[in-house]
Amino acid sequence: MELARAQQEQWDSAYARRPCLHGAEPSAAAHRAVQRFGAAGIDDVLELGAGHGRDALFLARQGFSVHATDFSETALDQLRHQAQREGLDDRVTAALHDVRDPLPPADATVNAVFANLLLNMAFTESELRSLVAEVHRVLCPGGVFVYAVWSTADDCSRHWQQLDDGLCMHDGFVGRFFDQDLVRTLAEPWQLDELTPYDEGQRRMLLVAMTKLPAAQVAVWSPTEMSH
Template sequence: MKTGYVELARAQQERWQAAYEQHPSLHGAGASAAARWTAKLFGAAGIDDVLELGAGQGRDAFYLARQGFSVHATDFSESALHRLRLDAQREGLDDRVTAALHDVRDPLPPADATVGAVYANVLLNMAFSRTELRTLVNEIRRVLRPGGLFVYTVWSTDDSRFGKCAEIGDGLYAKDGFAGRFFDLDLVHELADRWELGGADPYEENGRRLWRVTQAKPAPLISS
């Protein structure tokens, strides 16, 4: 596997596509702990629309929709989104969950300042260069309305698997054909530049140690 990023991105897309084709419920049916926590935060903030990046087969998108949010789910796997659309229709959620094929290495589809909240569960720790991560976070800030919220979760360097996989360069590790990055607090703070960082909270789920990061797009200053 190469870290020439174009080759790496293509290899990862193929690997995830194959995984979703082989497993109709790859990540399970229940919502993640992150989605349950995030729904409460977004609800308390009066948000009703959510852009989910890296939605996979939709388990968190469906949970958010059941809590009353309108969710636009994106992923770079057509297989995952096919399952998401079928399940949304079967469960009567297709009026609240829309889906679009999109690779977050490309500019995000929404126009400037049109989205209430963005949610990404274990997406940013996938096979992105640090430059790609900074570009993505800048894109997220662009599409959010002033005061809009961004919640993401990532693997922590405190995770027991950190340092035990093959290192492939630029802080990325690979195992069984999947590549990713473990985050320390320095990287969390780097990506929060020009944001209001609400919190970087450690938590555990399914034996993994992760960060749950909350940040807001600053509202413009109003001069008197």
């Protein structure tokens, strides 16, 4: 909890110092999510770790209704103001939430969840498993979870200071780099539709897409459509 509070203050301070911290352009993961959500006929998205909203606003511009959450009120204020400036405040709502706590939606009430880089943050492996289980809980059967994370193939993974439980630190920020084994571990009991390495700028990334199976299919599913 002390680490969580320290990281919340760190991110709040970073957003205050540099509004639009991550730039205005949407992430590559958001572009992929638009394609996947659109193909599934989904029109509403829960975004976790939305920051100042570059992806939430992009999703709204593509016609999705977006409920964005983050644990930085400073970032969410920036998101809200930009949504108002663009006339998107009827499509974008924003709420303060730390994903270490249970997600607000009721069971099986959400069609899609999106998270760019959130899972890289300062979570223990136990907290990561709890977070992914919460996403599974709130999604409807057939609902889709798309997320992107830094890969252990990224050069930065060798230069950050190593901490306990697979975490590492650089310039006061704590995070975790993902390998494909961790992705597959977190994918139980999901259908893992996509696990794709890609580059974004200088970063080596992994794009992951998973579908919540109906309960009757969980025990018999095998991964036959996964991309490598």
